[in-house]
Amino acid sequence: MFLSNLLLVTVFSFLTSVIPCTIFSGVNASSTEELVRRFVETSMLCNKHKYNPAVSISVVKNGSLLFADGFGHVDGTNSSSARPTSDTLFGIASLTKAFTATLLATLMEEKGIPLYTYLKSSSLFNNNHMFDKYEHRTYATVKDTLSHRMGFANHNFLRFGKYRSTDIFDICKNLKKKAAIRTSFYYNNIMYGLMASLIEKLGNDTYESLMTSHLLRPLGMTSTTFSGNANIEQLDLARHCIDTEGSLYNVPYSFTRKWAEMAGSGNILSSASDMGKWMNFFLSGGKNSSGHTVVQESVIDDIFHGENPIPQSAVDYMKYFTQPEAPVTLSQDVYLLGWRKGYYRGLPIYSHTGSTWGSSTMIIIIPSKHLGVYVGMTGRDKDYLFRTKVVTYIADLYLGVTPWIQPNQSCDFPEPFFSDWSSNKLYIDRDENATRPLNEYEGIFMNALYGQVTVARNQSDDLLYLQYGWAHFKLYPRTKDSQPDEFYMEGQGELHNIINFAECVFSHNGTHIDKVLMTKWEPSDVPEFARVA
Known part of the structure; x- marks a missing residue:
């Protein structure tokens, strides 16, 4: 072969x-x-x-x-x-985001509702208490959510515990801002879940049915x-x-x-x-394909209207396609509504x-x-x-x-243009020893946004297991880097061989383990789960 x-x-x-x-x-x-x-x-x-x-x-x-x-x-x-x-x-x-943005813009156009309408308004959610902070409750619009300028970290792994559309409103109430509204770019899948709920409210049907019938x-x-x-x-x-x-x-x-x-x-x-x-x-x-208008051209224009500049840090991987190091430049400069605007070979x-x-x-x-x-x-x-x-x-x-x-x-790319690329694949060391008795890590831990995490020792293999919603992980001590309370997370059940994490970190307050931090779930806003039992 x-x-x-x-x-x-x-x-x-x-x-x-x-x-x-x-x-x-x-x-x-x-x-x-x-x-x-x-x-x-x-x-x-x-x-x-x-x-x-x-x-x-x-x-x-x-x-x-x-x-x-x-x-x-x-x-x-x-x-x-x-x-x-x-x-x-x-x-x-x-x-999928472009589909969602297009469907929502179409429904709003049919009802004569501008995309800059406040989410709290009676024509949309009719809710003055959707978010934790006043600025979001008062000023957030549909365009803000679709262009990732709400200022919320992504928290994508909420899907393990709160993954149904009905959970979205509980999530929104507990999101803490990382930046003021309209001042930053924080890519956020959860906000598109919120927009799917708005689609269902405006269309009085399921997201899937409305997407099928309208697009x-x-x-x-x-x-x-x-x-x-x-x-x-x-x-x-x-x-x-x-x-x-x-x-x-x-x-x-x-x-x-x-x-x-x-x-x-x-x-x-x-x-x-x-x-x-x-x-x-x-x-x-x-x-x-028959030349019939499915969506008004004004809606397409709204979708492609520039909204939110994308910082270089958010698309760092584009360095492999940027001159002078690379032969050509492909850029992603502005986030629109489900699309990114940029240039390739100087062409928009x-x-x-x-x-x-x-x-x-x-x-x-x-x-x-x-x-x-x-x-x-x-x-x-x-x-x-x-x-x-x-x-x-x-x-x-x-x-x-x-x-x-x-x-x-x-096969060689990104060489010869870049020589420092690495796949950085995770391999778990399953032979390290914990620095404390495992029973000290056991307990129930809570986070206002995520909910409950449970850590328990399995008697049969004498290892810790962590559960959050439908996600289960086996924990292996990670102590070689002089981090006494870190553990690899190996997915179990439906996650086995699919999702592993390099670490979760337990916090010790001097007398006992009081927190577990999911450092790889959202690095920009690390979820901390405090011990409650």
Whole structure:
């Protein structure tokens, strides 16, 4: 197998050293499609991408779907499983946000409610006590929530304990601000859960039904569905999968459903064909493939209206695609409503990425060239390297310029431009000893926002176990770094081989353990759970 893979890479390297300089005047469709296939297939053979077993690609230009296909195999742990097609579903993760923002803006336009309306108003939530601080209760608008300028840390792991849409109002009351409203960029999935609840209130139906009737059905997106309520075991779905400690594991369907239960931020499953229709919808100003208006162009304009500057620290991974170190610049400068505005090769673009447990995506549309590219893949994609180089390579082909990267360079990237990249994968040391008797860590701990965490010792293996909602973890002491009360967190049950954390930290007040800190759950606002029993 190694020799055959090596031979294939060598053949591709030879072909791409000859072909790229000759194809960009009068490109024909078949040669361009072949170059797309070569690049994707060559990249999938790379060692750093061997844990991305399935890929989905679609390209639209001038209103037509020029390319839609799948690569690899749909079951990450079974290499003989079927190859994905243009209709195979992938979890699109945070690309869902553009769907949510568009649906909400459409409903509000139908009712004559401006997007800058206060959330507390009688036409929206009719609630003066939604948030802890006066400024949020009084001045927060729909645009503030959709553009991540509320000033709240993400707290995404609330989904373990408070994951239903009905929990969203309890969450909002206990969120503590990290910054004043409209003064910062704090990416926040929970706020999109709040907007999903607003959609249901305005539309008097479920989020899923309203999304289907207002957008998916009129656009002909017949394959697209929702991971929170679909019978996903029966779907033509590329199975979400994750590499953990050197092996690949399928994400349990039950985990995928629960994680997506709070709608709005990342619960849509879609295909290459359907995402082509989605890109053309925006490029046409709100029309479907038949030319019929689905959403008023004024709504599309509102979606693409600049709202919130994105600090460099929030998109640090973009350094791998920024000149002068990289050959080209792809930027994400302003967060709009479910989209990011930036530039690629000096051309204005709208883009977004999505990452969830076992699935990674990216979308880019270039309005001035009537071009859109979508990529979905199973597995992790650290620093967005795989999806971004694929999207930009394909964009270059259809822009008619020589791609900045070639197949024979794909495996080494980000070298030679950057030499300090590392996968930084977590490996748990299961042989360290705790520095205190384990019974000192046992107890019940509470946090106003999250609720209850329970820590108990298991008699059979003499290890600590931590439970929060439907999430269970086995705790292994982490003492080699002279941190006496730190523990690795190894997921159990539905989380086994899917989610591990490098640490949780117990606090000792001089007489006893009084707190447990989930330092990896939200580093910008670490949840502290105080002992109550």
